[in-house]
Amino acid sequence: MPDAYLIGAGQSDFGSFPDESYRSLFATAYENALESVSNELRPEQIDEAYVGTLGVGGRQLGLSGPAVTEHVGLDGVPCTRVENACAAGGFAVRQAVMAVRAGMADVVLAGGFEVMTDASSEAIRYWLGVSGETEWERLSGTTFAGVYAQMARAHMDAYGTTREQLSRIAVKNHHNGAKNDHAHLQFECSLEDAQSASIVADPLTLYHCCPTTDGAACALIASEDVVDAYTDSEPIRVAGVGAASDAIGLFQRETYTGIPASRQAATEAYTMAGVDPDDLDLAEVHDCFAIAELLAYEDLGLCERGESGPFVETGATELDGEIPVNTSGGLKSKGHPIGATGTGQVVEVFEQLSGRAGNRQIENPQYALTHNVGGSGGAAVVHVFERDGPRDEGEKQTEEST
Amino acid sequence: MPDAYLIGAGQSDFGSFPDESYRSLFATAYENALESVSNELRPEQIDEAYVGTLGVGGRQLGLSGPAVTEHVGLDGVPCTRVENACAAGGFAVRQAVMAVRAGMADVVLAGGFEVMTDASSEAIRYWLGVSGETEWERLSGTTFAGVYAQMARAHMDAYGTTREQLSRIAVKNHHNGAKNDHAHLQFECSLEDAQSASIVADPLTLYHCCPTTDGAACALIASEDVVDAYTDSEPIRVAGVGAASDAIGLFQRETYTGIPASRQAATEAYTMAGVDPDDLDLAEVHDCFAIAELLAYEDLGLCERGESGPFVETGATELDGEIPVNTSGGLKSKGHPIGATGTGQVVEVFEQLSGRAGNRQIENPQYALTHNVGGSGGAAVVHVFERDGPRDEGEKQTEEST
Numbered sequence: 024m025p026d027a028y029l030i031g032a033g034q035s036d037f038g039s040f041p042d043e044s045y046r047s048l049f050a051t052a053y054e055n056a057l058e059s060v061s062n063e064l065r066p067e068q069i070d071e072a073y074v075g076t077l078g079v080g081g082r083q084l085g086l087s088g089p090a091v092t093e094h095v096g097l098d099g100v101p102c103t104r105v106e107n108a109c110a111a112g113g114f115a116v117r118q119a120v121m122a123v124r125a126g127m128a129d130v131v132l133a134g135g136f137e138v139m140t141d142a143s144s145e146a147i148r149y150w151l152g153v154s155g156e157t158e159w160e161r162l163s164g165t166t167f168a169g170v171y172a173q174m175a176r177a178h179m180d181a182y183g184t185t186r187e188q189l190s191r192i193a194v195k196n197h198h199n200g201a202k203n204d205h206a207h208l209q210f211e212c213s214l215e216d217a218q219s220a221s222i223v224a225d226p227l228t229l230y231h232c233c234p235t236t237d238g239a240a241c242a243l244i245a246s247e248d249v250v251d252a253y254t255d256s257e258p259i260r261v262a263g264v265g266a267a268s269d270a271i272g273l274f275q276r277e278t279y280t281g282i283p284a285s286r287q288a289a290t291e292a293y294t295m296a297g298v299d300p301d302d303l304d305l306a307e308v309h310d311c312f313a314i315a316e317l318l319a320y321e322d323l324g325l326c327e328r329g330e331s332g333p334f335v336e337t338g339a340t341e342l343d344g345e346i347p348v349n350t351s352g353g354l355k356s357k358g359h360p361i362g363a364t365g366t367g368q369v370v371e372v373f374e375q376l377s378g379r380a381g382n383r384q385i386e387n388p389q390y391a392l393t394h395n396v397g398g399s400g401g402a403a404v405v406h407v408f409e410r411d412g413p414r415d416e417g418e419k420q421t422e423e424s425t
Numbered sequence: 426m427p428d429a430y431l432i433g434a435g436q437s438d439f440g441s442f443p444d445e446s447y448r449s450l451f452a453t454a455y456e457n458a459l460e461s462v463s464n465e466l467r468p469e470q471i472d473e474a475y476v477g478t479l480g481v482g483g484r485q486l487g488l489s490g491p492a493v494t495e496h497v498g499l500d501g502v503p504c505t506r507v508e509n510a511c512a513a514g515g516f517a518v519r520q521a522v523m524a525v526r527a528g529m530a531d532v533v534l535a536g537g538f539e540v541m542t543d544a545s546s547e548a549i550r551y552w553l554g555v556s557g558e559t560e561w562e563r564l565s566g567t568t569f570a571g572v573y574a575q576m577a578r579a580h581m582d583a584y585g586t587t588r589e590q591l592s593r594i595a596v597k598n599h600h601n602g603a604k605n606d607h608a609h610l611q612f613e614c615s616l617e618d619a620q621s622a623s624i625v626a627d628p629l630t631l632y633h634c635c636p637t638t639d640g641a642a643c644a645l646i647a648s649e650d651v652v653d654a655y656t657d658s659e660p661i662r663v664a665g666v667g668a669a670s671d672a673i674g675l676f677q678r679e680t681y682t683g684i685p686a687s688r689q690a691a692t693e694a695y696t697m698a699g700v701d702p703d704d705l706d707l708a709e710v711h712d713c714f715a716i717a718e719l720l721a722y723e724d725l726g727l728c729e730r731g732e733s734g735p736f737v738e739t740g741a742t743e744l745d746g747e748i749p750v751n752t753s754g755g756l757k758s759k760g761h762p763i764g765a766t767g768t769g770q771v772v773e774v775f776e777q778l779s780g781r782a783g784n785r786q787i788e789n790p791q792y793a794l795t796h797n798v799g800g801s802g803g804a805a806v807v808h809v810f811e812r813d814g815p816r817d818e819g820e821k822q823t824e825e826s827t
Contacts, residue, residue: 024426024528072670077487084486085479085510085556086803089670093677093803099689101668102804103516104508108487114505118520125526126426127666154487264529266503268474268491275495287501401488401495402504 024124027261028250029408031060032366032373034240037207037358039140045082048239049074049091049136052363056132056241059373061255064243066095070128072102073118075111075135076362079150080142091136100132107268108154109311111135112240112365113395113404119244120261120406129249135367136239137360147235151361154398156272168232168312170273170399172224175314177279179226182329184317186226190217191335192313193230193355199342200352202383205370207236207358231313236358240367259376262390263296263407265289271401280329282400285309285322289394289405293324296390296407300324303346303407304388305375307368309396310353319394320348323405342383350375350383365395365404376410426526429663430652431810433462434768434775436642439609439760441542445639447484451476451493451538454641454765458534461775462645463657468497471645472530474504475520477513477537478764481552482544493538502534509670510556511713513537514642514767515797515806521646522663522808531651537769538641539762549637553763556800558674570634570714572675572801574626577716579681581628584731586719588628592619593737594715595632595757601744602754604785607772609638609760633715638760642769661778664792665698665809667691673803682731684802687711687724691796691807695726698792698809702726705748705809706790707777709770711798712755721796722750725807744785752777752785767797767806778812 033055035048057064074088083090088104105115112135119131139147152161155170178184197212217230250258267287270276277283293299300323308323310316317331325346326334334340340348351357351371354364372391374380393406435457437450459466476490485492490506507517514537521533541549554563557572580586599614619632652660669689672678679685695701702725710725712718719733727748728736736742742750753759753773756766774793776782795808 081483081555083555083559083673084552085508086673086800088509089799089803090558090673092670093672098671099669099686101690101806102509102670103520103668106487106506106508107490107504118505118523121520121523121527121529124528125523127523127526150486153483153485156492157485266505267501268494268504269500270495271485271488271492284501288503397491398488401491404503 025126026247027120027123028245028247029242029259029261029369029373030245030250030253031056031064031243032241032370033059034205034367034370035238036205037236037238037360040237041141043237045136045138046091046094048237049134050095052134052239052241053095056243060243060253062253064130064253066097069097069100069130069132071122072097072100072132072134073105073115074102075105075115075365076137077106077108077111077150077154079137079139079361107402108397109361110365110395110397110402110404111362113393116242116366116369116406117264117266117404120264123244123246129246131244132241133244133366134239134241135362135365137362138237139235139360140237159274160272168224168227171312171314172227173273174279174318175226178314178317181280182332184332187218188332188335189231189313190214192310192316193217195341196310196349196353196355199350199383200356203352203357206352206356207234208356227312233311233354233359236360238358238360238363240363240370242366242369258411259373260409260411261406262409263292265291266404268402269400271398273399276400282318282322282396282403284400284403285319285394285396288403289323292405292407296409298390298407303390303392305347305350305385306392306394307351307371308348308394310349310355311359316348323394347385350380350385368393368395372408376408427528428649429522429525430647430649431644431661431663431771431775432647432652432655433458433466433645434643434772435461436607436769436772437640438607439638439640439762442639443543447538447540448493448496450639450641451536452497454536454643455497458643458645462655464655466532466645466655468499471499471502471532471534473524474499474502474534474536475507475517476504477507477517477767478539479508479510479513479552479556481539481541481763509804510799511763512767512797512799512804512806513764514769515795518644518768518771518808519666519668519806522666525646525648531648533646534643535646535768536641536643537764537767539764540639541637541762542639561676562674570626570629573714573716574629575675576681576720577628580716580719583682584734586734589620590734590737591633591715592616594712594718595619597743598712598751598755598757601752601785602758605754605759608754608758609636610758629714635713635756635761638762640760640762640765642765642772644768644771660813661775662811662813663808664811665694667693668806670804671802673800675801678802684720684724684798684805686802686805687721687796687798690805691725694807694809698811700792700809705792705794707749707752707787708794708796709753709773710750710796712751712757713761718750725794725796749787752782752787770795770797774810778810
């Protein structure tokens with residue numbers, strides 16, 4: 024099968040945009056993705072498209088894929104909407120990789136979008152609630168903050184994790200997001216801010232929860248058969264892909280202190296890529312709530328089970344740490360426009376691996392991971408990206424030891 | 426790339442089932458699909474799943490793929506919801522084929538479901554309306570019957586197509602559906618019935634419109650690397666796949682007298698399969714309204730542009746005709762549970778090509794086509810299936826001349 028390469032990625036700003044539509048946001052992301060390709064990619068060279076969206080607001084629930092590809096002039100190009108709740112965008116990328124590997128497309132657009140900020144709080148509860156389990160969670164009044172609060176409480180009980188450790192996620196991700204022009208909440212947050220904010224669902228405070236955000240993001244995936252036409256000397260290979268599903272209701276899951284689908288997806292992606300977590304230079308993980316980032320550290324193997332609290336305290340996942348996590352600001356600060364989140368993670372990885380990440384650039388990264396979760400763990404998808412090109416053997420280790 | 430094979434398919438009954446849920450209907454379809462495999466397929470041998478649904482009713486709009494695969498015990502298996510309005514199921518099959526060709530799965534479940542009959546007429550108008558163009562069609566009061574009525578009127582104006590020719594579609598499809606135990610409307614309809622029924626959207630009468638239906642259907646796709654383990658001597662190959670998108674609003678389309686996405690998808694599928702329309706032994710086409718089946722004849726190349734009215738009068742598409750179309754009863758009589766329709770078409774093809782279609786069995790068919798349309802033509806997907814095994818050269822011609 025031909026390998027898949029990431030040849031471009033771009034996004035709209037993430038934020039609250041009452042004057043934009045889902046189509047206009049998507050068009051901005053699409054145009055930025057096209058412009059990011061090293062050598063010119065013309066729209067007529069795109070063979071296929073996948074679009075992730077939950078459809079918050081119910082405007083265009085059917086054919087919402089073709090609705091946006093038509094808007095940017097890709098009539099005729101087969102476009103399929105992909106949905107796995109908050110992981111819709113990540114699964115769109117996975118389908119793009121599959122289309123290339125299947126020999127059914129040379130260049131594939133994977134996009135995602137969501138418009139959320141025009142909805143009432145009640146509507147948002149419905150539209151996010153329909154990604155949880157309906158009968159026993161949503162209709163009994165459980166919100167997503169409530170579900171993740173249960174996971175946080177379970178982790179605290181099992182491993183002694185503290186609210187301050189949760190708050191460190193907020194501090195770190197706001198610090199990174201303040202450096203990202205595309206982020207929704209571009210401001211720093213102190214440990215005191217995070218600790219003293221009002222409780223949303225105990226133990227989670229406001230700063231332990233991601234915002235409601237509008238936005239769109241697109242990635243361009245190409246076959247190795249054509250990649251040389253579009254990229255310069257250091258193409259970015261999609262080295263590993265992994266995905267898994269699980270019971271969609273937390274109460275039916277085997278554990279509250281981890282997300283089995285994340286672990287399964289990561290194991291598959293690492294195996295396909297032939298890498299270990301130690302090889303990673305950065306990771307964009309699904310931090311819809313602060314506890315979710317701690318769970319991700321463990322599920323992705325960045326630290327041992329139960330050790331994520333102490334791990335974040337070491338600073339290892341900060342911008343200048345051993346394995347920077349959510350350099351973009353993550354869902355917490357960059358924002359979480361549901362369908363756009365997974366493709367937005369790929370935008371950050373593209374910018375980091377191609378050296379375009381500005382004042383949040385990691386030095387000479389080679390391996391990057393994206394991790395996108397649907398619901399509270401009903402689905403998860405992980406990608407490992409590898410920048411080809413020169414890097415000395417053991418360079419990562421050398422950097423770490425300095 | 427390894428070829429993809431259809432190793433099994435099964436469905437629930439299509440109809441109105443107030444005592445069933447989307448999960449129970451899906452479970453029935455899944456179990457019937459498993460049982461249809463010649464040699465035993467165990468659930469743990471399924472590597473991947475795609476599920477098509479529009480989500481009518483808004484019960485479980487997020488993670489509705491994993492919601493059903495979890496219910497049948499496929500926890501862990503990555504499941505992705507695929508949506509392209511009424512073509513969701515057909516696109517789920519296409520993704521299953523792609524996963525196999527990409528070498529990322531050996532056995533893939535492609536399913537679809539919809540529960541519609543518990544919704545009010547107003548709710549159905551909303552839920553179908555969101556598959557049309559929102560701003561200029563749905564919100565201005567256009568229904569799907571209205572959109573297809575415009576296509577019918579345009580075809581009448583351009584080619585002299587008559588309402589009686591539309592009615593012949595209803596008569597034929599009800600005749601077939603009356604022989605199908607799974608069909609929603611298992612009764613014959615006379616030409617007089619169809620002609621004299623009340624007008625839904627001029628020129629379409631009630632019998633020119635498909636019903637609102639509950640149901641689920643599943644297909645099992647396997648790689649050529651493993652197909653011999655599951656099938657007997659005559660495996661069914663997915664010989665061709667084609668898909669296309671287009672403007673989702675009819676008013677933005679280049680023509681009202683054809684569906685360009687259907688034509689594009691069919692051309693691609695024929696080319697990949699190396700066959701012509703003349704090679705087909707049967708076709709399941711998207712007859713959401715009677716005019717849609719006439720347009721399909723032309724778009725799929727079964728007859729010339731503008732000739733579908735006279736063509737249906739020849740009887741060529743009847744059960745004993747040259748190229749039987751909608752032997753299952755089609756959307757008109759078998760029913761149209763949105764997300765299940767495309768996979769339901771594959772069930773019929775599986776039964777016909779494996780000689781299990783009972784009193785509607787076509788004699789010794791080798792090539793069969795499925796054609797599934799999203800909205801009024803915003804998306805279309807076509808598959809060509811080929812039964813391996815003995816068939817004399819020119820046999821189709823011989824049969825026709827007898």
